Amino acid sequence: MRFHVLGPVCIANESHTITLGGARSNAFLVTLLLSKNRPVSFDRLAESLWDGEPPASAKANLRSYASKLRRILGPGDRDRLKARDGRYHLRVAAGEIDAATFGDLARRGSAALRRADLDLAVRLLREALGLWRGPAAQDVPRLPGLAPHLLGLEESRLGAAEELMEALLAQGQLATVVSEARAFLADNPCRERAWALLMLSLYRGGDVAGALGAFADARSTFVNRLGMEPGPELRELQTAILHRDSAAGRSRQEPLTMVDGSSSWTLTPPVVPHQLPRDVARLVGRETQLSDLRTRVLAHEAPVVAIHGPAGVGKSALALRLAHAVSAKFPDGHLYFDLRGNTIDQPPTDQRAVLDGALRALTGRPGQSGDSADESVARFRSLLAGRRMLLVIDNAVDVGQVRRLLPPQPHSACIVTSRRMLSTLDGAYHCDLQPLSTTMSVDLLGHVAGNERVVAEPDAAREVVRLCDHLPLALRIVGARLATRPSCSLEDFAARLRDSPCRLDELEFEDLSLRSRLLASLRALEDSHNPLDHLAVAAFALVGKALLSAERPARTTEDSGLLPHRALDRLVDLRLLDSSGSDLYRISSLVALFAAECGAGIGGKPGTASQHRAGGGEQRTRDQQGLVHAVQYLVAVPSEQQTQ
Known part of the structure; x- marks a missing residue:
């Protein structure tokens, strides 16, 4: 059973809706419902049903209204209404009174808004407002016993409507707020909070003139209806808009703070994160x-x-x-x-x-x-x-x-x-983003290691950047190592880098390591559940083994199958290989050194064992054969690695 007071007063069950008929019968029921399962005295009922002194027949009239209500409740529910010692008590269960349901939804929606859970706030507040079918107990006179309670319900409805518009504003639904605020203000023209929401939504939507016009309408309304100017908060918002204040134009994720439960409000600054890490000291060549x-x-x-x-x-x-x-x-x-x-x-x-x-x-x-x-x-x-x-x-x-x-x-x-x-x-x-040019690479090396050293040994500087594949990370590592070794010449360091098997060891310094960056890409493939990724790991290891071989077969047009090409393409995706035409793949010198380490299984790096995860049985054998063919004939490597 449901008792409705948010609009015409009625009682509904699963099959039909019943109205009591008569203003005093409705007032009797509403007074009992709003008392929330508490006994209601004769005096309180009299204040709700009669204006001034109740008639001599008042107690008899109350007994008549109670009898009528019991008949409407029916045989199974008539015991809900009890009379004892001149008091009446109507027992209702949770969720049976629409006004109580509204209050619960509105409170939960308001709490969601305060914690910036905007989707939940909008859903709860819309559900709460959807329970209203008209003014509270619209067919009941506003007599002293009921008027404060019904006005409180109406105020709660207006507050929930404003909080809904506020949540929509925070979501950026500006057009919706403008539409709903104008409709709201047509019926409730003296609500400062609603005027503020209208002004903010217009301003954030780029309609500055409309926002200022809304303030002019608000001021005219207050002056003509109340004989006073708008409050200081609304005037401050007008000033912020006039000065194009970014705080007024900024979307809010926190509620408009109510002050002492009144209609005044303040704009609480939203949380504005500034999480960018420190900028790089110098960006070269970009x-x-x-x-x-x-x-x-x-x-x-x-x-x-x-x-x-x-x-x-x-x-x-x-x-x-x-x-x-x-x-x-x-x-x-x-x-x-x-x-x-x-x-x-x-x-x-x-x-x-x-x-x-x-x-x-x-x-x-x-x-x-x-x-x-x-x-x-x-x-x-x-x-x-x-x-x-x-x-x-x-x-x-x-x-x-x-x-x-x-x-x-x-x-x-x-x-x-x-x-x-x-x-x-x-x-x-x-x-x-591609590696730097030689000129910019030398410039970056000089910035980190010292320009005077680069100027003193220009040929050695160009050799160092070539051996670093013009990669900014490698150049920064080399520059940092040279900066801590002022007696080491660029030519000496270039000689150390020419020792290919040790070059990646030279490209590590403190928390910087080119090898670890390359290894991260390969680990992502190894940890994948996709068999193609495992085949790509095997392909990379085979590239490394090919680099360790002194002989390279001549290229051929023989087909190595589609799957090996797809495995090599996965390496291209992760920038471990480069695609150089429809049938040719290239590998940079530093990545080639890393591949050689992987092919040899050096130092715990991924070795050839990973290739055995790519499949099983005859299919695995065919895939492996095609992969070997693809690597041998389709991957072009730097000349300096071919016989290392």
Whole structure:
């Protein structure tokens, strides 16, 4: 059974709805319902049913209303209504009174809004407001016994409607807020909070004139109806809009704080994260790419900029320099995620941990422990909606890690780095970062090791950068090692690098290691559940074994099968090989040295044993034979490695 007071008063069961008929019968029922299972005295009932002194027949009238209510309740429920010592008590169960259900939903929705769980807040507040079918107990006179309670219900409805608009505003649903606020104010023109929400939604939607016009309408309403000016908070909001204050234009994720339960409010500053790591001291040789990417981000030509390239080429450095260059244009905050796709001492970052960190950064609180991954993603997107945010997603493994973290709207921007090209990211602009030119490589080496040393030994400097494959990471390592050894000449260090078997050992310094970066890519394939990835590991080991061989067979047009080509293509994806035409793969000198280590199984590196995970039986044998053929005839290696 359901008792309805949020609109016309009635009682509903599974089959039909019954109205009591008569204002006093309705007032009798509403008074009992709003007393929440407590006995109601004659005096209280009299104040609710009669204006002034009750008639001499009042007690008899109450007995008549009670008898009528029992008949409506029916044989199974008439015992709900008890009369004792002049008091009446109506027993109701939880969830049977729509007003109580509304209050519970509204409180939960308000709590969700305060903790910035916007999706939940919108759902609960809409459900609460959907229970209303008209004014509270609309067919009951507002007499002293009931008027305060019914006015309280109406005030709660207005507050819930304003909180719903506030949650929608925080989600960035500006047009919806404008529409609902105008309809709300047509019936409730003296609600300052609703006027503020209307002004904010118009301003954030780019309609500055409309926002100022809304303030003029509010002022006219208050002056004409109340004989007073708008409150100081509304006037301060007008001033902020006049001065194009970014705080007024910034999307909010926290509620408009109510002061002492009154209708006055203040704009609580939203949580604005600033998570960008420190910018690189100097970025060499990337001026053209930086200028191009900066223009695209600021012009909103590409909501996602994806930088990809081989290990050690400087993707993260370019991404950070770009992020710092454009950060001022994103006043609502900057988020940084290191997905750890290129580390060997830690697994890739779990996406749930990434989302919890993001939610904590945006709200000051982690995600809800009971939320599913999809719910956390939805909450994260709701918090980003309407905000001008900059996201940097560093060291991504694949598209799956990135797609759920992308901002939902184009006025935010996202910078992504990865080894492979994330070609299925919708709307992304892709930047393929290549090693530096010789001139820029020498410049970077001089910046780290000392320009005077590079000037004194220009030929040796060019030889060092050649042996480093022009990779910024390798050059920074060499430069740092030379900086700690002022007596070591560049020629001496070049000689050490020419010793190919030891070159990767020379390219390690403190926490920097080119070998560990390369190993991370191979470990990602080894840990995969995809048999093709295991075949790719075997292919890389075979490349290494081929490099250790003194003889190289002549190339042939013999078909090695599709699967070996796919395995080699996986190595291209991770930038361990380069594709040089439809049927030829190339490998850089430093990666070739790493492959040789893997082929020999040196120092615990992945050896040939991993190839046996690629399949079984006759099929495995055929795959292995095709793989050997593909590696021998299709992979071109640097001349300096062919007889090492």
